[in-house]
Amino acid sequence: MKKIILTILSICFLFTATAQIISNLVLMAKPPAQLSEWGSRREVLTLILNGQGVPVTQFKIKAEIKTTDGTVVGSVDLARAAVLTGNQAGGPTILFASDVLPLEYMNFTGKYKSALQKTGKLPADNYTLCTRPVRPADYAPLGEEQCKPFYLASLQLPILMKPYNEELLDPKKAQTAILFRWSPVVPAQTSPVTYRIQVFEVLNNQSPVQALRSNQPLLDKELLAVTQYIWQPQLTFVNEKSKFIWTIQSLDKDQKPINQTDGNGEGRSEPIVFFIGTSTKHD
Amino acid sequence: MSGTAGITYEGYGLSRSPSGWTGYTARRPWNQVRFNFTPTFRFGKDFSLPFNFNFAAVPTNFAGPYAGIKNQNFGQFITNPVNSFGLNPKYKWAELQLGTQYLKYSDLSTGDIGIFGAGVDLRPKTWRFKFFTGISQEGVNYFAGPPTVTGAYKRKNWMVQVGNELEGKYLFAVNLAKGKDVPASASPPPTTIKPQEGVVISVLGNVYVDKIYFKGEAAQSTFTKDVTTPTTTLLRGLKPFIEPHTSSLTDFAGQLSLGRKSTNFDIGLMLKYIGAGFQTTGYPYLQPDRFDYTLNTRFNAWKNKAGGYKMNVVASAGRRVNNLKNTALKANQFIANLNWYTQFDDHWSLNINYNNFGFQSASGTNPYGIKNVSNDLGVNPTFTWTGTKIMHLVSLSYNYSKYDERDVMTGLTTSNNTHTALLTYVPTYLTKDLSPDFSVLYFYNDVPLAKVKLFTVSSALNTNVAKKKIRLRGQLQYTLGKLNAFSNNNNLIASCNIDYKITKKLSWNTFLTTNYYKYGNEITPVGANYLESMCRTGFQYSFDTKR
Numbered sequence: 039m040k041k042i043i044l045t046i047l048s049i050c051f052l053f054t055a056t057a058q059i060i061s062n063l064v065l066m067a068k069p070p071a072q073l074s075e076w077g078s079r080r081e082v083l084t085l086i087l088n089g090q091g092v093p094v095t096q097f098k099i100k101a102e103i104k105t106t107d108g109t110v111v112g113s114v115d116l117a118r119a120a121v122l123t124g125n126q127a128g129g130p131t132i133l134f135a136s137d138v139l140p141l142e143y144m145n146f147t148g149k150y151k152s153a154l155q156k157t158g159k160l161p162a163d164n165y166t167l168c169t170r171p172v173r174p175a176d177y178a179p180l181g182e183e184q185c186k187p188f189y190l191a192s193l194q195l196p197i198l199m200k201p202y203n204e205e206l207l208d209p210k211k212a213q214t215a216i217l218f219r220w221s222p223v224v225p226a227q228t229s230p231v232t233y234r235i236q237v238f239e240v241l242n243n244q245s246p247v248q249a250l251r252s253n254q255p256l257l258d259k260e261l262l263a264v265t266q267y268i269w270q271p272q273l274t275f276v277n278e279k280s281k282f283i284w285t286i287q288s289l290d291k292d293q294k295p296i297n298q299t300d301g302n303g304e305g306r307s308e309p310i311v312f313f314i315g316t317s318t319k320h321d
Numbered sequence: 322m323s324g325t326a327g328i329t330y331e332g333y334g335l336s337r338s339p340s341g342w343t344g345y346t347a348r349r350p351w352n353q354v355r356f357n358f359t360p361t362f363r364f365g366k367d368f369s370l371p372f373n374f375n376f377a378a379v380p381t382n383f384a385g386p387y388a389g390i391k392n393q394n395f396g397q398f399i400t401n402p403v404n405s406f407g408l409n410p411k412y413k414w415a416e417l418q419l420g421t422q423y424l425k426y427s428d429l430s431t432g433d434i435g436i437f438g439a440g441v442d443l444r445p446k447t448w449r450f451k452f453f454t455g456i457s458q459e460g461v462n463y464f465a466g467p468p469t470v471t472g473a474y475k476r477k478n479w480m481v482q483v484g485n486e487l488e489g490k491y492l493f494a495v496n497l498a499k500g501k502d503v504p505a506s507a508s509p510p511p512t513t514i515k516p517q518e519g520v521v522i523s524v525l526g527n528v529y530v531d532k533i534y535f536k537g538e539a540a541q542s543t544f545t546k547d548v549t550t551p552t553t554t555l556l557r558g559l560k561p562f563i564e565p566h567t568s569s570l571t572d573f574a575g576q577l578s579l580g581r582k583s584t585n586f587d588i589g590l591m592l593k594y595i596g597a598g599f600q601t602t603g604y605p606y607l608q609p610d611r612f613d614y615t616l617n618t619r620f621n622a623w624k625n626k627a628g629g630y631k632m633n634v635v636a637s638a639g640r641r642v643n644n645l646k647n648t649a650l651k652a653n654q655f656i657a658n659l660n661w662y663t664q665f666d667d668h669w670s671l672n673i674n675y676n677n678f679g680f681q682s683a684s685g686t687n688p689y690g691i692k693n694v695s696n697d698l699g700v701n702p703t704f705t706w707t708g709t710k711i712m713h714l715v716s717l718s719y720n721y722s723k724y725d726e727r728d729v730m731t732g733l734t735t736s737n738n739t740h741t742a743l744l745t746y747v748p749t750y751l752t753k754d755l756s757p758d759f760s761v762l763y764f765y766n767d768v769p770l771a772k773v774k775l776f777t778v779s780s781a782l783n784t785n786v787a788k789k790k791i792r793l794r795g796q797l798q799y800t801l802g803k804l805n806a807f808s809n810n811n812n813l814i815a816s817c818n819i820d821y822k823i824t825k826k827l828s829w830n831t832f833l834t835t836n837y838y839k840y841g842n843e844i845t846p847v848g849a850n851y852l853e854s855m856c857r858t859g860f861q862y863s864f865d866t867k868r
Contacts, residue, residue, distance in 0.1 A: 072546065072568075074546060074547060074566075074567050075546075075568075077550065078515070078547065140551070140567075141551075141553065141567035142551040142552070142553045142555070155555070155570070155571060155598075156571060156572040156596060157570055157596075157597040157598040157610075158570045158598060159597075162644075194610075194643060194644070194682075195608070197608075197641075197652075197654065197680060199693070199695050200678060200697070202658070202678060205676075210743055210745060210779065211720070211741055211743055213777070213814075214762050214777040215764050215775055217739060219678075219693075219724055221652070221654075221691070221693055222691055222693070224652055224682045224683075224691060225683070225687075226687050226729050236383065236384065238384075243357060243359075243373075243375045243405070245435075247433040247434070247605075247606065248402045248423065248435060250385065250606075251382065251384055251385030251386070251402040252385075252401065252403035253381055253383070254381040255383055255384075256348050256349075258346075258348070258383065266726075268739075268766055268773060270775070270800070270812070272812060272814060272836045272838060272853075273836075274796055274798070274814060274816040274834055276794060276796070276816065276818055276832075285384070287384075294513070295513055301600065301605070301606065301607070301608070302605045302606055303511075303513050304471070304513065306606060307606075307608070308606045308607065308608040309606055
């Protein structure tokens, strides 16, 4: 009887230890270029582990980022990676980017390491992420490897083209119309970008960026998918020389600033100054 | 004591018709009062005490950390960029900097933000030592709105410069600037940005030899985009000034300019490299990941009888390349400007200007790349002649602007052409205190599916009355606009300046303007119109107790 119980327990243990964990990797096709942003946005990566009715015990996630030719450019250092514990109730275990790709425990190679350290991003390209649960002690596989392709290219905010930096505009012409031009968001987005153009007057005692951060804009207009705007200011430019600063804020389809973790977090392009007046001397 | 003090009131009104139509929104605060108090007290020849107090009663922030804020606490009021409270007592070479200071240490370290705090600027002999610490923004809680308050983390700043300078000869300096957010300072926190921390160290060198100048700066930054991410040992960064996190970047920037300046000829070369991961809290809108090079020149030519020059040319040409680290799609820009002015004789002058800005980049998975090219050419002849009582000036200005944009799906380029013609007549009365001007302008913009025509007539009049104590200026402008085949838009603007010098030290300046705009039938409701008016009036007192 004792032997039979021992045999059953051994079979159970063996079954548990070698049970295939079914995993399902869900990854955005175009995730944020800034890798550190993946951890704070749960929608970027989800890994669902299912022990098929058997509770998933302790495990680690072996994760590798590969180029399209299969070269591994980044991988989790399993010796330092945290040991994860599955859902003890037997249900699925859900992991996110901070669990699967802990940047603090990852090793990158060559130019990828250099690019990541300098920019927080990998070079723009197509990549594949492969994950597999492994046993913490010897890294033996606990399930099938799951791979998903993704494309990385960071967004470039518009560059202001016209009026160009420190351009002096004729007041008579400017009172009727001022042309604004800017480059589009690169790469081209799947949904149209809303460009919010803002023009601020720089008062006598203000620096240009101070005016941008404190004044109510004389022009504040949202434009869908166009890169030129004809502004009829309906203002009188009586001073010898008035100073203005203008910028473009790029918004996504939900009217939220795109490229939020780069730069100022407002999706605002580098602003530039222009003048309206007759004086040729710049301040 | 010298300087000024004043108070200015701005009132704004907007009336829209028909009732309930919201197609045009207010673009100024309804009521605003601005104060300025900027006297400088001098005690003997060595001690001075300048004040710089500029503040407004109503917050009007639309961009930056205070965007949307309506009710400020005391700390937010003090640090709001709309307000400045600065005091800079100075004794010989030692300056104490108190309150709000906009300090520019260099082009790559810090210079664009105002900080409320305390510091020193010490300049014994040729040595330079500067230090400042304070708060550039207070914590602002996120509020969904309306109106939405973006929210911000409280940011503490430190900056130091050590150097040696002989004015007009050389400057060598080392700068360090640091900014650090306080994560718990906003509740609820901002949704679009994380608490950050950044340090930049730069080395600056300027040398001037006769007419030749050489300026250079090299900088390294370590910037953490989210201080709540785990720390890492993989990145060294600028330890011990900052502890690297997994969201930290460390990168370089540099700029170099050299050239020659003289009375009749300038030439200069400017190179600027900003690494993709270079970021500093001192320049929050700096665009990283680019390499710019620009060649500038200015010269005078063609001598006239008086020994001066008839011709002045200012030109520049340059290129900007983005994406040096290949983390994005490569973009190329070509920028060229030319302004060529010639005074042929006492009557004729001609100004020609040209501007080109080209932008080219791949567009990701689309079949065609992005290509936008803007070209502008302006020609402006002016003729002047003098009669017995009037000096006449007639100026004609024509500008052609072409903007080509390629569709990334079809590869087809659409051209956007704009023609602007302006005729101005300015008679200046030699025997009367009267300066009128008259102008007529035609503007035409043509892009597929949209043609915009604008026709403007305007006139202004300047004069002094009441024994030149009151200066008056009035202007009337009428614009007739037309979009495609829709009915005409009508716009009438009237404005008036009254500057009254009450005493030698006290003046009262008033500006009144009203703007009426009536749309054609291109928008609904048909007949929509608005009337906006603005009144700005204020007193300025000039301190001047010099004997």
